[in-house]
Amino acid sequence: MATDILDRFYGVIPAGGVGTRLWPLSRAAAPKFLHDLTGSGSTLIRATYDRLTPLAGERIMVVTGTAHRGAVCEQLPELDDHNLLLESEPKDSAAAIGLAAAILHRRDPETIMGSFAADQVVGPLEVFLEAVREAIHTAATGKIVTIGIRPTLPSTGFGYIRQGGRLDIEGAPSATDVAEFVEKPSEDVARTYLASGDYLWNAGMFVAPTSLMLKHLELNQPELHAGLQEIAAAWDGDDRQAVIERVWPTLPKIAIDYAVAEPAAAAGDVAMVPGIFTWDDVGDFAAIGRLNPASENSDLTVLGDGARVYSDQASGVVVSDSKRVIALIGIDDVVIVDTPDALLVTTRDHAQQVKQAVEALKASGQVDVL
Amino acid sequence: MATDILDRFYGVIPAGGVGTRLWPLSRAAAPKFLHDLTGSGSTLIRATYDRLTPLAGERIMVVTGTAHRGAVCEQLPELDDHNLLLESEPKDSAAAIGLAAAILHRRDPETIMGSFAADQVVGPLEVFLEAVREAIHTAATGKIVTIGIRPTLPSTGFGYIRQGGRLDIEGAPSATDVAEFVEKPSEDVARTYLASGDYLWNAGMFVAPTSLMLKHLELNQPELHAGLQEIAAAWDGDDRQAVIERVWPTLPKIAIDYAVAEPAAAAGDVAMVPGIFTWDDVGDFAAIGRLNPASENSDLTVLGDGARVYSDQASGVVVSDSKRVIALIGIDDVVIVDTPDALLVTTRDHAQQVKQAVEALKASGQVDVL
Known part of the structure; x- marks a missing residue:
């Protein structure tokens, strides 16, 4: 059966x-x-x-x-x-x-x-x-x-x-x-x-x-x-x-x-x-952009409950894990990930390279942010 | 005399x-x-x-x-x-x-x-x-x-x-x-x-x-x-x-x-x-790049006592007024200003437009960060 x-x-x-x-x-x-x-x-x-x-x-x-x-x-x-x-x-x-x-x-x-x-x-x-x-x-x-x-x-x-x-x-x-x-x-x-x-x-x-x-x-x-x-x-x-x-x-x-x-x-x-x-599989931040389309009036995807984002001629993905104001001006296809102790700024095209950054931080002993 | x-x-x-x-x-x-x-x-x-x-x-x-x-x-x-x-x-x-x-x-x-x-x-x-x-x-x-x-x-x-x-x-x-x-x-x-x-x-x-x-x-x-x-x-x-x-x-x-x-x-x-x-007159962040040339091995000017910056194929200006790790990957002529309660990401070419961002934040009542 x-x-x-x-x-x-x-x-x-x-x-x-x-x-x-x-x-x-x-x-x-x-x-x-x-x-x-x-x-x-x-x-x-x-x-x-x-x-x-x-x-x-x-x-x-x-x-x-x-x-x-x-x-x-x-x-x-x-x-x-x-x-x-x-x-x-x-x-x-x-x-x-x-x-x-x-x-x-x-x-x-x-x-x-x-x-x-x-x-x-x-x-x-x-x-x-x-x-x-x-x-x-x-x-x-x-x-x-x-x-x-x-x-x-x-x-x-x-x-x-x-x-x-x-x-x-x-x-x-x-x-x-x-x-x-x-x-x-x-x-x-x-x-x-x-x-x-x-x-x-x-x-x-x-x-x-x-x-x-x-x-x-x-x-x-x-x-x-x-x-x-x-x-x-x-x-x-x-x-x-x-x-x-x-x-x-x-x-x-x-x-x-x-x-x-x-x-x-x-x-x-x-x-x-x-x-x-x-x-x-949400492999990188470019995927986050794909999975969270920007609203109709914006080219910017913003993720984060307390996000306070001002943007002017900006496109890409912002992930905010802080309450900070984030101002973006004249920058395209950017990826910004803002957390209390670490900030990433890259582009959608370089989203895969974040892995190397983590490896470099580990190699230099900055494990407090990993 | x-x-x-x-x-x-x-x-x-x-x-x-x-x-x-x-x-x-x-x-x-x-x-x-x-x-x-x-x-x-x-x-x-x-x-x-x-x-x-x-x-x-x-x-x-x-x-x-x-x-x-x-x-x-x-x-x-x-x-x-x-x-x-x-x-x-x-x-x-x-x-x-x-x-x-x-x-x-x-x-x-x-x-x-x-x-x-x-x-x-x-x-x-x-x-x-x-x-x-x-x-x-x-x-x-x-x-x-x-x-x-x-x-x-x-x-x-x-x-x-x-x-x-x-x-x-x-x-x-x-x-x-x-x-x-x-x-x-x-x-x-x-x-x-x-x-x-x-x-x-x-x-x-x-x-x-x-x-x-x-x-x-x-x-x-x-x-x-x-x-x-x-x-x-x-x-x-x-x-x-x-x-x-x-x-x-x-x-x-x-x-x-x-x-x-x-x-x-x-x-x-x-x-x-x-x-x-x-x-x-240090009118904008582009001036800060001019006044603080990057070191020989880098295209990135970094200002800030406690700055913890990792960069890979990045150029521009980073001003750090926090102890956060900042990772920059594959981004050129960027301007990043990182403070405890506000973050600016723009480019040298758009450095003058920061004034409008401040005006917009003021207009929207976010005066706590101004």
Whole structure:
């Protein structure tokens, strides 16, 4: 029964990653997912949670760093303690998603998990949910299902998924095989991908039976798998803290794409459902400009509750995390991010280079603002 | 005797004017003259005072607003109370300089006063002093002497002085007549002025016997003259405060150029000494870039004690009045002025438009940052 299959779904939200290109707004103590970057009134993690509840109810697990426990609980007051996985140190996505898989599998081996990063912007909701429903139906046939995003430009910032032949699955009319995962391409290659229509962006959205995730993890990363199983065995008991403190630091750091998705694809166990919804990973401040169009009378996007901006012949993006007056005069395509202890001034075209600034500040020891 | 003539000199420093184009650094509570805008370690008023002491010793009078009493005394601890004239409200330059003239004249009718605004940058010192010495010698022959600045570009921001025939005065070989004062010209006219070589900038530097200043003030502004004489009569007595409170608010507001210099020039009583020193009125942030060349390895001028600036492919001027980290990436000819409660981002080419921003902020009631 279709409804039975959907009932097996459990949402997983990995909330890691500082979002270095969004410095100084996003930083170690207040990473990207804790900000409202769309002017919606919701932080990205809150919006991600709300996006999953129509399918998952409160069957949603969050994986984040111990440092963000308080902020995440404030954002998600309904999140139960047994659904909050705290990493004592970052161990990349295979450990985070793998631990969720191992714990959920122990609780119910029939679980179909769906992993969706905490810091992406998606819409409209119903289109997203329909793609997830198709992915769940496809996963139930014994597949790891990735939701690929139909590309809108020849991005060199994402990996791509080459679409294979159409599958014939009840409840998942658009599901296809995956021919291969490919790394971030050069711009020329990205153009050919875009033109062919066969390549979709890998947005890191995976829907899969926990059993299949763990099978491929065990095949490809046996050490990681063993460690995660040891933690999972202790998770819902009294030893949780002691075991995680002992085992977690020893786990290998590897991305879920390398640990599971790519080898599983090579083994013929990965399918794809195309996502025809709008998707943005809010990778830099240029994205914030795209996601928050300026008002009709202005070429300037202004984000921030207390923003006091005067502008004259100015265009671009202002993100204000202070109460200061900001005056902009005669400057185009500027990006200004104003926080109490750090100020960034750049242009939309240079938005990607913010990462280097953060690295340089770190190298020079100015870590108080990172 | 030449030395006798120089001994009659008394410096006057009008310290008024907020310097609106230097907002948010310069503002009502901390006007331009209270800032170090050259990186010299001295505020502009301190540097102005020091520039006059080789000729005037402590015979220097400062005219400023009551609000700035504390800051001025902190900058000029040697300034005696009887040499500090405090305006309860701004009344333009004729009242300020005229009051100094009236008080100094009562103390010693032989005084030759020299008025130099508190917010200009001048150098080298010896060239300036030699021009002032020539101006004093010329003034002693019964002239109001203006020191004209040899223009370096066709500025439309200054009034000009058309040079007349050479005078033949002992101790003042370069003194000439003044043919006329002319208002701020259009750019085309300014180009013809610059090409002709006959026009100098009117920098508002006047050296004159107090008696002659007062004579022309009485002729042209009898009401203002009478009020100033009434205040001056009470100044060094017990009634100072009562009289100034009663009379000062009634005085007409007029610039010294209209009240004295232009009518005196028409009467043949004004001479000029050319100033071949470097002069800048620090009119906007572009001037700050000129006055503070970037270091050899950078295209960025950075002003501010605690400045923490990271730049990558950036040029322009950064003035930091905060301890915040400022990161600039891929932006040229930018002007950034960072203060605790207000931030300005513009370009060198738009530096003059800062005034309109201040006016707009005032109009919208955001006076807390002005």
